[in-house]
Amino acid sequence: MRFLSFIPIAGILAGIVALFLLFILIRRVKKRKKGISAYLTNIISIILFGLLSSTLLLMFGSFKNYEHFSYKKTVLSVVCHAKEDNWFVLEIIPEDTKEEKNQFYRLKGQQFLLEGHIVKWKDFLSFMGMKPLYQVARISGRYVDLEDEKNKKRSVYEINKTSRFWEFMMRHGRLVPGVDAVYGTASFTYPRINDTLQLKITHSGFMID
Numbered sequence: 001m002r003f004l005s006f007i008p009i010a011g012i013l014a015g016i017v018a019l020f021l022l023f024i025l026i027r028r029v030k031k032r033k034k035g036i037s038a039y040l041t042n043i044i045s046i047i048l049f050g051l052l053s054s055t056l057l058l059m060f061g062s063f064k065n066y067e068h069f070s071y072k073k074t075v076l077s078v079v080c081h082a083k084e085d086n087w088f089v090l091e092i093i094p095e096d097t098k099e100e101k102n103q104f105y106r107l108k109g110q111q112f113l114l115e116g117h118i119v120k121w122k123d124f125l126s127f128m129g130m131k132p133l134y135q136v137a138r139i140s141g142r143y144v145d146l147e148d149e150k151n152k153k154r155s156v157y158e159i160n161k162t163s164r165f166w167e168f169m170m171r172h173g174r175l176v177p178g179v180d181a182v183y184g185t186a187s188f189t190y191p192r193i194n195d196t197l198q199l200k201i202t203h204s205g206f207m208i209d
Contacts, residue, residue, distance in 0.1 A: 007063070011056030018049035064127055072200045072207070075136060078112070080191035086110070086152070088191045092139065092159065108155045109141030109148075113188035114199055114206060117166050119173060120181045126203055130178075133169075134185075134201045135160055142188050 025042045077093040081104075090112060092103045119133035126132075140156035143149040173182030185205035189197065200207050 007056050007060040011053050011060060014049045014056060015053035018046050018053060021046045021049065069203070071131070071203055073131070075134070075199045075201055075206075078114075078191070078197045078199065078208075080193050080195065083191060083193045086143075087141070088112075090139070090191060103159070105139055105157050106155070107139070107141035108153055109143045111142040111144065111188050111190050113140045113142045113186055114138070114208070115140070115184060115186040116160075116206060117162075117170060118183060118185045118201070118205055119169060119179060120183075120203065122178055122180045125178050132201060132203055134206075135162075135166055136199070136206075137162060 021042055025039070025046065028039065028042070074095050076095055079091040079093065080088055081091060082089040087106060087108050090105050090107060092105065094102070114136060115138045116134060116136040120126075121130045121132065136159050138156055139159055141154060143152060143154075169176075169182045170184075173179050187199065187206040187208045189208045191197075197208055200209065
């Protein structure tokens with residue numbers, strides 16, 4: 001947002017003006033120039049510009065914090081085309097439809113489960129704008145009842161093959177400077193016939209809505 005990029009610039013400029021006015025005040029005091037009204041005007045101006053600078057920079061920090069904690073990016077969409085008691089058919093639509101083709105999966109169960117990997121950065125890097133790295137790896141069917149999950153046929157499909165990069169990051173990612181954690185993430189829910197659900201990435205993992 002252009003407005004957000006303007007706030008820190010205005011805050012820094014106000015701070016520079018406040019420092020410049022402080023420099024002028026110090027010179028006047030050293031030279032013992034008379035004029036109490038000039039001193040008062042200078043002091044009040046320093047306070048006003050200092051408060052303006054602090055307010056703008058704190059406001060920008062609050063906006064960045066909100067942007068950080070509310071970050072969501074749509075990865076793919078899920079459309080259910082057919083559904084019975086213990087199976088359903090899903091269409092997976094990647095967000096970047098130019099590079100990948102839609103895929104259809106026939107899954108057993110009452111719910112679907114999407115699994116993947118995520119790299120979570122240190123809070124400072126996230127605050128500075130670093131977005132989490134992620135990969136959607138698998139989709140599978142899921143039974144609600146535990147006994148069904150143990151005894152009935154299950155279905156699982158690979159969406160993206162786990163690369164050497166992700167194998168390395170899952171094993172040694174925490175040793176990489178700036179990385180807070182590397183872990184598997186998953187989200188599951190009921191499919192909705194002829195309705196579109198979206199898989200989104202946040203700073204902590206996957207979510208479906």
